[in-house]
Amino acid sequence: MDTSITRRxxxxxxxxxxxxxxxxxxxxxxxxxxxRNLIIITVLFAGLAQAWNILGGYCGQISLSHALYFGVGAxxxxxxxxxxxxxxxxxxxxxxxxxxxxxxxxxxxxxRLSGHYxxxxxxxxxxxxxxxxxxWDWIGGATGINIPYRRSIGDSWLWLQFRIDKLPYHYAALxxxxxxxxVAWLIEGSRWxxxxxxVKDDPIAARSLAVRIFPSKMAAAAISGALTGMxxxxxxxxVGYIDPDSVLYGHLSILIPLPAVLGGVGxxxxxxxxxxxxxxxxxxxxxxxxxxxRGVDLMIYGALIIVVALARPQGLASLIGVxxxxxxxxxxxxxxxxxx
Amino acid sequence: xxATVILQVAVGGLLMGLIYALVAAGLSLIFGLMDVxxxxxxxxxxxxxxxxxxxxxxxGLDPLLLLVxxxxxxxxxxxxxYHLLMARALSVRFNRGMVQIFVTFGLAILLRGAAQFTFxxxxxxxxxxxxxxxxxxxxxxxxxxxxxxxxxVSLLAFGALFVIGRTEFGRALEAxxxxxxxxxxxxxxxxxxxxxxxxxGAAAVGIAGVMLAIFYYVSPNVGANFALIAYVTVALGGFxxxxxxxxxxxxxxLVEAMTALLIEPSLKQVGMFAIYLxxxxxxxxxxxxxx
Amino acid sequence: xxxxxxxxxxxxxFGGVAANVDISFDVIEGEILGxxxxxxxxxxxxxxxxxxxxxxxxxxxRLAGRRTSGLSPEQCALLGIxxxxxxxxxxxxxTVLENVMVGAFARLAxxxxxxxxxxETLEFTGLAARADVAAHxxxxxxxRRLEVARALATEPRLLLLDEMLTGLTPxxxxxxxxxxxxxxxxxxTVIMVEHVMEVLLxxxxxxxxxxxxxxxxxxxxxxxxxxxxxxxxxxxxxxxxA
Numbered sequence: 091m092d093t094s095i096t097r098r099x100x101x102x103x104x105x106x107x108x109x110x111x112x113x114x115x116x117x118x119x120x121x122x123x124x125x126r127n128l129i130i131i132t133v134l135f136a137g138l139a140q141a142w143n144i145l146g147g148y149c150g151q152i153s154l155s156h157a158l159y160f161g162v163g164a165x166x167x168x169x170x171x172x173x174x175x176x177x178x179x180x181x182x183x184x185x186x187x188x189x190x191x192x193x194x195x196x197x198x199x200x201x202r203l204s205g206h207y208x209x210x211x212x213x214x215x216x217x218x219x220x221x222x223x224x225x226w227d228w229i230g231g232a233t234g235i236n237i238p239y240r241r242s243i244g245d246s247w248l249w250l251q252f253r254i255d256k257l258p259y260h261y262a263a264l265x266x267x268x269x270x271x272x273v274a275w276l277i278e279g280s281r282w283x284x285x286x287x288x289v290k291d292d293p294i295a296a297r298s299l300a301v302r303i304f305p306s307k308m309a310a311a312a313i314s315g316a317l318t319g320m321x322x323x324x325x326x327x328x329v330g331y332i333d334p335d336s337v338l339y340g341h342l343s344i345l346i347p348l349p350a351v352l353g354g355v356g357x358x359x360x361x362x363x364x365x366x367x368x369x370x371x372x373x374x375x376x377x378x379x380x381x382x383x384r385g386v387d388l389m390i391y392g393a394l395i396i397v398v399a400l401a402r403p404q405g406l407a408s409l410i411g412v413x414x415x416x417x418x419x420x421x422x423x424x425x426x427x428x429x430x
Numbered sequence: 431x432x433a434t435v436i437l438q439v440a441v442g443g444l445l446m447g448l449i450y451a452l453v454a455a456g457l458s459l460i461f462g463l464m465d466v467x468x469x470x471x472x473x474x475x476x477x478x479x480x481x482x483x484x485x486x487x488x489x490g491l492d493p494l495l496l497l498v499x500x501x502x503x504x505x506x507x508x509x510x511x512y513h514l515l516m517a518r519a520l521s522v523r524f525n526r527g528m529v530q531i532f533v534t535f536g537l538a539i540l541l542r543g544a545a546q547f548t549f550x551x552x553x554x555x556x557x558x559x560x561x562x563x564x565x566x567x568x569x570x571x572x573x574x575x576x577x578x579x580x581x582x583v584s585l586l587a588f589g590a591l592f593v594i595g596r597t598e599f600g601r602a603l604e605a606x607x608x609x610x611x612x613x614x615x616x617x618x619x620x621x622x623x624x625x626x627x628x629x630x631g632a633a634a635v636g637i638a639g640v641m642l643a644i645f646y647y648v649s650p651n652v653g654a655n656f657a658l659i660a661y662v663t664v665a666l667g668g669f670x671x672x673x674x675x676x677x678x679x680x681x682x683x684l685v686e687a688m689t690a691l692l693i694e695p696s697l698k699q700v701g702m703f704a705i706y707l708x709x710x711x712x713x714x715x716x717x718x719x720x721x
Numbered sequence: 722x723x724x725x726x727x728x729x730x731x732x733x734x735f736g737g738v739a740a741n742v743d744i745s746f747d748v749i750e751g752e753i754l755g756x757x758x759x760x761x762x763x764x765x766x767x768x769x770x771x772x773x774x775x776x777x778x779x780x781x782x783r784l785a786g787r788r789t790s791g792l793s794p795e796q797c798a799l800l801g802i803x804x805x806x807x808x809x810x811x812x813x814x815x816t817v818l819e820n821v822m823v824g825a826f827a828r829l830a831x832x833x834x835x836x837x838x839x840x841e842t843l844e845f846t847g848l849a850a851r852a853d854v855a856a857h858x859x860x861x862x863x864x865r866r867l868e869v870a871r872a873l874a875t876e877p878r879l880l881l882l883d884e885m886l887t888g889l890t891p892x893x894x895x896x897x898x899x900x901x902x903x904x905x906x907x908x909x910t911v912i913m914v915e916h917v918m919e920v921l922l923x924x925x926x927x928x929x930x931x932x933x934x935x936x937x938x939x940x941x942x943x944x945x946x947x948x949x950x951x952x953x954x955x956x957x958x959x960x961x962x963a
Contacts, residue, residue, distance in 0.1 A: 091836060093818065094853040152528060199707075203714050205527060206467045206669065210661045211710060217658060218703045225696055281826045281835070288812050288823040295810035298772060299875055300798035300827035340658075344535055351532050355525060385551075385650070388543025395536030396515065404524035 099279055102358060106275065109362075110268055117260050124377075130260050130328065132369040134321060137267030139349035139361035140274050141317035145193075146347055147355035148277060149286050149303075149310040152205070155196060155212035156318050156346045158219050159189035161338035163319025164326040165223075168235050171249075178250040182323035189319020190312040197311035201304065216343050223334040234333025237326065250327040259328045266324055267362075270317050274358055277313075282306045287356075318346070352398045354405020363407040368394075434570050439691045440684060445577045447683020448584035449638050453656055454663035454675040455591060456634035462670030463606060463627040464520060465527075469534040470511075472657025473541035474632050478504050478639025479648045480545060483554055486643075492560045493644050497583070501636040508632025511537070512625045520624075538653075545650040554648040561644055580641035587637050588676055594630070595672065603627060659686075659702070666706045668719025677717060681705070725750040725910050726771070726879055731780035731790070733766055740766035741777070742934040748879070753901065753911045755921050755942070758931035759954055764914045765807060767931070768881050771912075772804045773797035784879065798827060803877035805868040807884050807914075813857035817848055817867055820856050824874030839874055846870040846900060862893040869900060873909075880904060882913040886920050894920050922946065930954070 113133065117126050142156050163185030170181040200211045224232045237251075245252045252258045277283050288296040289303055296303075326332045353364020371394065375387040398406060457471045468474075481500050482493050519533045520526070556562070564575040594600045606613045606623045613620055646652070663682050667674025682702045689701025709717060724747035733741040741763045748754050756764050769775045771782055773794040782790035789797055803824075812820050821842050825835035843849045846866050851859065859867060865885050872880055886897045898920055901911060915921040922928070922942040930937040930945055932954040938945060945951055 091833065091840075093836065093840070094816070095818065095836065152531065199711055203710065206461065206465070207665055207710065207714060207716070209467065209531065210665045211707065213658065214662055214703045214706060218700055218707075221697060221700050225694065279832055281830055281832065284815075284819060284823050284826055284832075284835075287815060287819075291812040291814050292810045294774075294794075295806065295812065295871075296823070297794040298774075298798055298804055298806075299824045299871065300795045301823070302795045348532070351525075351528055355528060385543035385546025388539050389547060390543075392536045392538070392540025392543055395539065396533050399529045399533045399536060400515070400518050400522065403522040403526070403529045 095279075099275070102275060106268075106271060110264070113264055114261070117257060123256070126256060126260065128370055128373055130256070130263050131373070132365055133260065133267050134263040134325060134328075135346070135349060135369050136362050136365035137263065137270040138318055138321045138346045139353070139365050140267065140270040141314050141321065142347045143350040143355060143357075143361045144270075144274055144277060144317070145310045145314035147350055147357070147360065148274070148283060149307055150290050150356075151197075151201065151307060151311070152209050152347075153193075153196075153212045153311075153314075154209050154343045154347070155216035156314075157338055157340065157342035158196070158216045159192055159315040159318040160322035160325070160342065160346065161219070161223070161332075161334070162192050163189045163322030164332045164337040165229055165235075165322075166319070167323035168237055168326045168332055169229060171237065172235060177248045178323060178327050179248050182250075182320050185323040186316040186320035189322065190316030192319075193311040193315025194308060197308055201307050201311075213340065213343065216338075217340055220334055220338045220340060223338050230333065232334065234331060234336070237330045237332075239330070250324070256328075259324075262324050263328070266317075266321055270321075271358070271362070273313060273317065277310075278358060282310070286310075290356075348395070352395065352402075352406060354407035357405060357407055359410075360405045360407040363410065364405070367406060436691070438571050439687045441571055441573055442577065443684040443687025444680055445573070445581035445683070446687065447680040448581040448676075449642060449679075450656070450659050450663050450682055451676045451679020452584040452587055452638040453635055453660040454667065454679055455588065455672055456631035456638075457660050458631075458664045458667065458669060458672060458675045459591075459603075459627055459634070460631040461664065463603065464516075464624055466516060466519075466530045466534070467661070468631070469531060469657070470538040470541060471631075471635060471660055472653030472655070473538045473545075474504060474507065474635045474653070475639045475642070475656050476545060476648075476650065476653030477507070477541065478636040479643040479646070479652065480549060481636075482640045482643040483556055483648045484549075486556050486559070493556060493640055494560060494579075497637060497640050500640045501633045504636030504639070505629040505633040508628040508630070509625045511632070512628035516628065517621065517624070538657075542650050542653070549650070551650055555646075556643055556648075559644055574645065576641070576645035580638075580644070583637060583641050587634060588672070591630075591634065591672055599626065659699075662702060662706045664716075666709055666716055668713075668716030671716070671718040674716060674718030723750055724748060725785060726912075727781075727783040727786075728767070728771070729781045729783065731767070731770055731777045731782060733763075733770055733775065733777050735766075739934050741770065744780070744931070744934075744936055746929050746936060746939055748910060748912060749926075750878075750910055751905065751908065752926040753905055753913065753924060755925035755928035756912055756914045756931065757916075757918075757921065757928055757945075758937070761933075762931035762954075763934040764931055765883060768804065768883055768912075768914060771797075771879075772802055772881055798875055798877075801876075801878035802881065803872035803875050803879070804881035805865070805872055805883055805885055809861075809864045809868055811856040811859070811864055811867055813855070816853050816855055817859070817870075818843065818852040820867055821848075821870045821874045824871040827875040842870045842874045845903065846873065847896075862889050862897075865889070865897065866900065869904070873904065873907075877909060879910045879912065882911060882915075884914055884916065886915055886917050898924050918946075 117129050120126055145151050146153055166188045167178050167181035167185040170176040170184055171178055196215050200208055203211055239251050239253055243249055285301045285303060288301055322337060349364030349368050350361040352368060354360025372391050375390045379386040453475060457468060460466060460468050478500050481503055482496050485491060485496055486493055515533055519530050522529050561575045561579050566573045566575055566578060602618050602623055606618060606620060663678045664675060667678030685702045685705050686698045690698035726748035728744055728746050731741055731744045744767060758764055770777045773792050776791040781788055784800055789800060818839055821839040822835050825838040829835040843852055846869055848866055848870055886894045889897060904911060925942055928942050928945045929939045930951050937950055937954060938948050
């Protein structure tokens with residue numbers, strides 16, 4: 091069958107593959123550790139934003155608790171390593187599984203809340219776990235957990251530890267982002283992708299076509315949470331230290347969706363474009379202007395968010411010709427809840 | 431753990447709860463009008479506190495005298511925010527809901543950075559004022575005067591908001607909330623109502639900020655903590671319900687204080703969050719939610 | 722011929738206003754049934770009860786003997802009741818093909834079969850050439866056609882058409898009539914609400930006339946238009962009963 095849809099999707103795969111190749115070789119000529127770090131963080135957050143996009147963009151549930159799944163993934167993988175000696179390459183799947191489970195637990199009661207009630211409930215849930223983690227000594231409490239580099243093992247893919255040359259972390263992050271992108275691509279072309287868009291456009295018409303979306307919302311949550319958890323596990327290994335303030339804090343729940351929102355929610359390329367623009371910009375402003383603690387970097391960051399959100403609500407990706415949804419000032423939530 | 435201690439803590443919690451309620455009232459007002467959750471609400475509180483601090487520092491005027499000026503200042507700020515940002519956010523053609531959320535987030539970050547830039551990140555506090563340091567002994571229960579005054583002012587402010595709700599403006603607000611598409615047909619200038627709603631919501635927060643500044647520390651991040659509690663309070667009380675904000679605020683303040691006392695101080699917020707989530711399971715629109 | 726749909730003493734009020742009062746009639750499988758009446762007679766309200774948008778206050782609706790009243794729209798759709806809406810509700814961010822695929826996904830889980838069925842349905846409804854056009858840029862007549870195509874993709878047994886022909890040019894209306902006839906040849910039963918009498922009466926096998934929430938009469942079109950009560954009901958109305 092050759093339709094515009096199948097042709098477009100083939101093109102998307104092609105562009106994705108090319109982009110992957112480019113990103114794979116990108117850091118090779120770069121020796122500067124700062125820049126390399128920047129690229130790794132950007133790629134990782136592109137993957138995290140894409141994972142969020144599956145639930146928040148495609149499915150329309152604006153979850154502001156993704157730091158929770160990120161943190162859970164980081165902690166589970168790290169605890170399995172430090173307490174049970176399990177390699178992170180295996181532990182990250184456990185982290186992902188638990189991240190997905192948490193997302194289901196949060197989603198189950200929260201999905202029937204409409205729009206703003208849902209957003210705030212997710213913020214609160216995230217905050218609860220942050221406070222609990224701060225007080226839970228078994229996982230390190232406020233002190234956190236240090237991930238020591240084990241010299242007896244040396245640089246290893248199994249243990250995801252690399253000391254001098256951090257380049258392999260880039261490939262780990264890239265693999266993660268690629269998987270997240272691929273999952274989004276698969277969902278976009280699947281029944282879910284279609285019915286979610288239908289519900290966003292007109293929930294009443296969708297219902298008349300037998301669209302029931304609660305089960306698929308749960309699935310979206312699980313996938314989104316699982317991927318985010320895996321990202322957290324990779325991050326933990328890369329940074330080598332985790333604590334609630336770095337992997338569970340509330341603001342992270344804003345940082346994760348931000349590239350997706352400003353890049354273009356519910357689109358394949360939005361999170362990537364958003365991350366590519368936002369992360370370097372925020373890192374650079376922080377390095378050059380934030381060091382003095384004078385808040386200039388925050389002012390610029392905040393202003394940037396406002397300007398992009400107002401000037402280009404359909405997302406930055408639309409500037410490079412990415413297909414955007416037709417004009418309809420919908421906010422997802424209220425109608426979704428009724429349609430569920 | 432005597433009854434007096436429990437009563438003491440409870441009273442303290444209720445008084446704090448009144449402040450939460452006032453902050454929440456402003457938030458509820460804004461949301462009720464135009465379906466916008468103002469994620470910069472905490473920063474408005476922070477600005478009010480800084481304004482109070484700065485004027486006190488410069489002139490030595492007691493914060494109580496600054497209630498009206500700061501409220502007016504915040505009112506103007508609210509109107510400005512509406513006209514400069516929110517009016518535009520309301521008319522975007524894509525992803526309106528998400529744009530509103532993230533525009534106010536961006537504003538929050540911007541304001542926080544601006545405060546940091548202007549005042550630095552150090553904690554400040556108002557050293558001496560009329561009420562600070564005084565405590566009232568009500569039958570064995572010691573109530574700090576600043577907190578008591580804050581509670582009373584909050585109640586008065588709520589009273590004022592209820593009264594405003596009965597006026598023509600208040601009814602126009604209500605009508606706009608019911609059906610913001612149709613009100614233009616009966617001659618209500620929607621833009622003006624929204625702007626005034628923002629102004630009023632910000633003013634309410636301003637009043638809370640002045641009273642808080644008397645006994646609470648001031649820093650660029652102080653808003654964030656109160657903001658979260660305010661969102662929870664509004665959601666618990668029900669978006670759009672002024673009475674709900676009052677009840678929820680009292681409940682939250684009480685639960686927070688009790689949790690700190692009976693369980694563990696560092697977990698005091700978990701108690702209120704748990705209550706909030708529990709209520710939401712049975713009443714998805716909050717206790718008195720109309721939206 | 723067996724009755725596919727039984728409407729059994731259905732009543733529905735909205736806020737004290739009685740929209741449907743004690744409505745009873747059967748719909749024979751394979752027929753095209755017209756549902757007519759002056760404005761405010763309760764036609765769309767009845768549609769909403771049949772398709773599950775609302776539940777009747779009393780009475781029952783049965784599809785092939787199985788009670789459907791009180792079920793959700795999704796459940797009704799799965800049982801084979803499809804509908805179009807008076808004001809077209811297209812998925813504006815999607816193309817024509819994608820719109821119809823949503824309908825196909827009602828019964829098919831995988832994308833390729835759904836795409837295939839959607840393409841077939843587009844051929845059937847004459848929209849194949851417009852498959853990749855964004856739904857919001859279709860002409861009004863095409864939008865109506867899209868609604869029908871989308872509903873057909875759900876493989877319904879019963880299709881409810883809510884004023885599908887209203888406001889079309891005579892040429893468009895005739896094309897619409899032909900489409901409805903084609904739908905019937907597929908074995909789908911049709912109930913259509915319509916105001917445009919000249920087009921409706923030659924098309925339907927029988928007509929149910931509603932007035933002020935009640936059934937006025939049921940019968941062949943030729944008899945119904947000569948019925949004095951029907952004429953009286955329409956006298957204050959712009960549309961003359963033929």
